[in-house]
Amino acid sequence: MHIRPWETADAAEVAALCAAGLPLDPYAADYPGMLLRRQGIGLVATDGGMIVGTALGSNRSEDEGSLDLLVVAEDFRREGIARRLVTTLEHRLADQGATRIVVEGNAPYYVWPGVDLHYTSAICFFEDSGYERGRCVVNMDVDLDAISLDTSDDEKRLLAGGIEIREATEADRDALHAWLSAGSGWPPAGWPPGWADEAVASLGREKAGCHLALSEGKPVAFCAYGVNQPHIIGPMATDHAVRSRGIGMTLMKRCYADQRAQGIAVAEISWVGPLSLFSDRLKARIRRCFWQYGKPLKAEVSDGVE
Template sequence: MEFVPLGDSLVPKVAKLVNRCLEFEAVTPWTVNRCTILDPNYDPEMAVIAIDKGEPVGVVIGAQRTKAPPELVSREHGWLKLVVVEPRYMQSGLGDQLLLAVERALKSKGAKDVRVSDFVGWYFWPGIDLRYQDLIRFLGDHGYVKVNENVEYEVDLLGLRPSSLVLEKEATLAAKGYAFTVAPQDRRSEVIEWVHSNFGPLYSHEVSETFRHDVPSVWLALKGGEIVGFSAYRTSELDWFGPIGVSEEERRKGLGSVLLYKSLLSMREEGRRIALISCNPHLFFSQIPSIRGVRDYWILSKKL
C-alpha cells in the first residue's frame, strides 16, 4: 500500500473507483478533473490516493478557497470534496488514515473547520446522499455533524413541452416591454458583471462557465434592453441546470418561470435527456411537471 497525490494518469481510475463504491453515481474523468486539477484552488497535498497493486482503493480530496472567487478567499475554512474507500478496505483503517491525512493538511494551512462536501463552484455533489448511510456513520464517528441540507431534482426532459400557463405569462410580459433571449458572446462581460452585482461571485462564476460554449447556455430577461434576469444551464456539467435569478424589483411577475422553461427546453433541444437541479428545498421548481426523482443531501461539518 502506498499513498500518492492525484496525477493525470490516475484521474480515469479515480472516476472508476467512485462509480464502483458509490452505487448511485456516474462520475466521469471530466468531473474528477473539474473538481481537482481544473479548480484554481486545487492543492495536490489535499488529494491523497491509496494505491494497492497499482490500483486506487481509496481517496480523500480536500480544499480551501485560496484563489477563487477572490472575494471569498479564506484559509479559515476547509472542505472535503470526496471521501471514497473500497468497502473491503474499510475495516483495515484505511479510511481513517486518508481522512486524518487531509484533515492534518487543512489544519496546518489554517483551517479551523471543515465541511462535507458543498464546495460551490467545484464540487462533485452538493452534500452527501442520505442513502450512503455507511459514509455518514463513518464521518459521524470522526466528529462530523449535520449543519445543513440540499436537494437535487432530476427532471425528465423527454416529452417536455412549453407550459400553456408559462406561454401566457410570456405573452403578457412581452406586451409590457419584456423580452427573452440567449446571451450573445459579445455581452459576456456585461452578463457576468450583472450577475456578480446582483447575486455574488459564486453565481457569476457559474454563469462564466456558460460562455465556454460557442452559443452561451444562458437565457436573459430584458427590459428596455437592460438585463433584469437570467437562467443558466450546462455550466460545470452538461446535465446541470442553474443558477437562475431575477432582480429583486422584478420578482413575482413570472420572469423566473419563463426563464426556467426556456432553459429546460433548450437543454432538450440540445439532446439532453435529463436536467439536474441542485438547491435548498425550494417550491419554485415544483412547477415542473416532469420531476422524476429527488435526491436528499446532508452537509456535515467539524471543528478542527
C-alpha cells in the same frame, strides 16, 4: 497502503474508481476532472501500486476548507483508508490557514450540496469522525417529456413589458459576472458566494449554457445548466425588482429545451427551493437528499502525506 498527492497520470484510474464507487451518479467518472478545474488538493491512496481511494478538497475562503470528493474502492472499505485520506486532507487545509472544513459543495465546481443519504457508509463515516450534521438540502427531478417547454407566449408578454429573453453568449460574460458579484438583487447579503463564477462557467462549454432576462440591456435574471453535470439545472436567480412575472420559469424552460435537444430525458434541479413552486409548475419530485457537515480544524498539524 500509501497516501500521496494526485498526479495527472492518475486521471483515468481515479475516474474508473469514481464510476465504480458512486453507483447513484451517472457522470461520476467526470467528477475528478471537473473538480480539478480549480486549484485544490488532490490525494490518492494506493495499495501495491493500485489506486484504491481518493479525496479532493479546496478552499472556500481564507479560513474555511471544503471536502469535495471522497471515494474508496468497494473491496478496500472498512480498512481505515477513508479516515487516512480525510485526516491528511484536513491537515493540508489547516496548514493553509483553514480553521473549519465543510462538506456541502464549493461553487462554482462541486458534485453535491452535501452527502447523499443513500450513501450510508459515507454518512456513517462523517457521523463517526467528529463532523457535525447541518442542514438537509434536496435535488428534484423534472421529467422533460411530461411538461410543455414552449415559452413563445411568455416571451412575447415579457417583451411587451420591457423584458428581453435570450440565450447568453460569451459577450455577456462580464456583465453577468458584474451583476451577480454586485449582489444588488438579493439584499441584504447579496447573491450567494460563487454564483457569479458558476454562471459564467456555463458559457462556451459543451452540454452547458445559460439564458438571460434583460431590462434596458442589463441582466435582471438568469438560469444556467450543465456547469458541472449535463443534466443539472442551476444556479438561477431573478432580481427582486422583477419577480413574480414568470421570468424564472421561462428561463428554466428554455434551459430544459436545450437539455432535451441533447437527449436528456430527466433533468435535476440542484440545491432546490422553494419545493412547492417547482412541484406545482414543473411536476418536479424530490429525488436526492443530502446532509451537510462541518468540523473545526486544529491549527497545529503535520502534512500527513507519506
